[in-house]
Amino acid sequence: MSEIKIPEVELNIYTPKDPVEVKVVENYIVTKESSPNYVRHITFDVSGTELENKVRVGQSVGILPPGKNEKGRAHKLRLYSVSSPTKGENGNPHLVSTTVKRTIEELENKIYLGVASNYLADLKPGDTVKMTGPSGKRFLLPENAKDFNYLFFATGTGIAPFRGMIMELFGDGDYKNDCSLVFGCPYRTDLLYADFFEKIDSEHSNFHYLPSISRESRRPDGSKYYVQTKLEDESDLLLPILKKKNTLIYICGLKGMEYGIYMELLKMGLNEYLEIRKELPEDLNEIPLDKFKRYIKPSDRIFEEVY
């Protein structure tokens, strides 16, 4: 396998005590038509700041919402994954984007709006925000990114880094390895950036867009279409790629995906993606969901950002 060269990154150039003010340049909805969920693509102009050219895809930026919480303290910093490529949104190194879902919850007949996500979703071009970062150094593409095949798994706004990574891999027309994106969401109306991924899929035979819609139908055995079930359902496509020595797996989104993906990898005999820490039971289904980390850990071929 090619050596995985992890790039050096700058961290925390701006901190919560010393944030930088940046301007919003665009803010538009990326969920499909008629979705009851509002997920937005928001781009910031960081020109003239130390963030220009310094934010890599796979990193996050922090946002400090204005105002105070019910205890009278300043709202805490929220981290958002960058969804623009390292070269910047549309190749502009001063433009950094992120992907934000409005969080709306009802508790005891009252509606609660997530502070930071609704603050960001309401912003208009020209508005300014206080930003920190960049942060994160464990979810980057290797320096020699084009030497590898990729299997990306995302749920919900976990798609953000993969948008930028896929732009980076396919932007110059010289990526010859193979990349698949498995994206999980409840309904077709929750697909994010679908037009972009469908376009890359139609233009590049080495890109495969594999949406996995969980609540519209069931698999023949009655189970839900989850991202990990694609490993079995698309094994003709994915198994030969996963068997190659230069394939990496990236996972971003719900924590619950980890167990499901690890278990499928074990069932497919792809143990090289995992570090086995304890003897596995003959029946893999006996590996307990709440203690699976005692048995299996990701190897250096799996990158994760789960929450």
Ligand code: A2P
């Ligand atoms: P479901 O909620 O139908 O069980 P979003 O962030 O937009 O809500 O999407 C999250 C997606 O991940 C949904 O399709 C959700 O399915 C699915 N999901 C929930 N739990 C798991 C899990 N343990 N493994 C994989 N996917 C999951």
